[in-house]
Amino acid sequence: MPELPEVELVKRDLEKIVGFEIIDYELSDYVLNGHKGNKRTIVKQSLQEFSRVQYSTIYSLGRRGKYMYFSLRKEQSDFNLVAHLGMSGAFFIVNNLDEITEKNFKKHWQVIFRLSNGQILVYSDIRRFGEMRIVDSIEGFKPIAEMAPEYTEPSARAHFINTLKSGRYNESFIKPIIMDARILPGVGNIYASEALYISHILPTKRVKNISRERLSNLFDAIVEVFELSLSYGGSTISDYRSVTGGSGEMQNKFKVYGLKTCPEGHELKTKVMSGRNTYYCTKCQR
């Protein structure tokens, strides 16, 4: 369930490994067996290509939308390890696997990077929807190449409004559209419902029927939800964990997601949109 704030918090937690070298790495049997069956489990390229991580030094970390990346340097060349947590991915920095106390995360470790300070960076992923790959350039990686500006960029609001007003999405429902990274990166299923509630917009509203002003308010609501989540340490729902194994409190601040009534006491409705459950209030949202 990690959305942009959770990924950002993971990235911040991982800053402490900047400067270390990856002296070795190990792949789980899930990954190895998946690759034998041509499934590219977790590692979305040949294991040969992935082996470039060995002996590289981590010189910085970055994030775009729900993707985070480790910028690596080896001899004279720079490249990046891009990671996506999928639904149930988590990183841990520990001395050994036994320090991962939650049994499912310990059981489902997928990649172990042995670092030059003696610690290990462990990527665990219960459902294995996550992904990792080496790319030479971040901008050349297609999902990132096509991504809209980050919400923190000055151009993000205009891009958001203008893309929605381009006419291309006139008939689309607003809810699945704000989860499209080409419009605004990082919004997942939970924060989409939350932001639409805050901006009083029904998730079933067609894009063409929403004014520029209301779209601007929606942009503000998304930013508000992201920043609130960051300040509360993210949402902890079953599968998201911070690097240190701790958990956030944002789930206690939800106004609609997973709830029966909205903050005004109105009964909430749910509807599956694009295969995902959506929570909304027909009194507060129009």
Add this chain to the structure above:
DNA sequence: CACGTCCCCTGGGCGC
């Protein structure tokens, strides 16, 4: 090009 559907995958919760 946009959209719907299916798939990837496990664990937790529920009814019986």
Add this chain to the structure above:
DNA sequence: TGCGCCCAGGGGACGT
């Protein structure tokens, strides 16, 4: 106690 079933949802593949 245990079995079968459903649900959670990020994103890619594929067909229309």
